[in-house]
Amino acid sequence: MDRTVNILAFAGSLRKASYNKALLRAAAELVPSGATLEIFDLEGIPPFNQDLESQPAEKVKEFKAKIKAADAVLIATPEYNYSIPGVLKNAIDCASRPYGDNAFAHKPVAIMGASPGMIGTARAQYHLRQCFVFLSCAALSQPEVIVAHAHEKIDEAGNVTDQKTRDKIKELLEALVAWTNRLKEA
Numbered sequence: 001m002d003r004t005v006n007i008l009a010f011a012g013s014l015r016k017a018s019y020n021k022a023l024l025r026a027a028a029e030l031v032p033s034g035a036t037l038e039i040f041d042l043e044g045i046p047p048f049n050q051d052l053e054s055q056p057a058e059k060v061k062e063f064k065a066k067i068k069a070a071d072a073v074l075i076a077t078p079e080y081n082y083s084i085p086g087v088l089k090n091a092i093d094c095a096s097r098p099y100g101d102n103a104f105a106h107k108p109v110a111i112m113g114a115s116p117g118m119i120g121t122a123r124a125q126y127h128l129r130q131c132f133v134f135l136s137c138a139a140l141s142q143p144e145v146i147v148a149h150a151h152e153k154i155d156e157a158g159n160v161t162d163q164k165t166r167d168k169i170k171e172l173l174e175a176l177v178a179w180t181n182r183l184k185e186a
C-alpha cells in the first residue's frame, strides 16, 4: 500500500522575486493527495571547501538531513549561462559530501525550471541531469516542465497564472509520487 510521499523542494535562485521560487509555491498548492511538499531555501549555504567538508555548516547539516528524511526531491532551476546557477551546484556539492555520505543517493528526483527566455531552462535542466548520474539519483524523465517566457506566466506577486503551466506542474508532481511509490515497492 502507498504511504505518504514527503517531497523536499528547493530552487536554484536566491532572488526574492524568483520565477523558480514561484514554481515551487505553485507546486505546494498543487501537491496531490498522499503527498506533502516542503520548500527549503538555499540562502546561507556557504561556498563548498573540501578542507572543511567533515565539519559542515549548520545550514548544510540541515539541508542534508532534510534531503535524507524526504522520500523525493523536487528542484526548480534557473538557467545561468546555459547551465545551472552556481548557488544550486554549490548546494548539491555540499549535500553530496564527504565521500560516502551523499544525501542524494538513490533519491527519486524531479526537475522543473522557468526563464524569461524562449528556451525555458532546457539547457540547464540537461546539465542538472548529468549531476544526477554521479549522485546516483533516480531522476524522473517525464514530463518535462520547461517554462519559457516566464514573465508572461507568473505575475508580479509571484503567482503562476498560466493554467497550462499549473497543469504541467501538477502532472510532474503526480508522476514523481507514482515514481517514488514504484521505487519503494521494488
Ligand SMILES: Cc1cc2nc3c(=O)[nH]c(=O)nc-3n(C[C@H](O)[C@H](O)[C@H](O)COP(=O)(O)O)c2cc1C
Binding pocket: 013, 014, 015, 017, 018, 019, 020, 021, 078, 079, 080, 081, 082, 083, 114, 115, 116, 117, 118, 119, 120, 121
Ligand atoms: C548570470 C546570469 C546568466 C543568465 N543566463 C541565462 C541563460 O543562459 N538562459 C536564460 O534563459 N536566461 C538566463 N539568464 C536570465 C535568467 O533566466 C533570469 O534572470 C531568471 O529570472 C532567473 O531565475 P529566477 O527568476 O528564478 O531568479 C541569466 C541570468 C543571470 C543573472
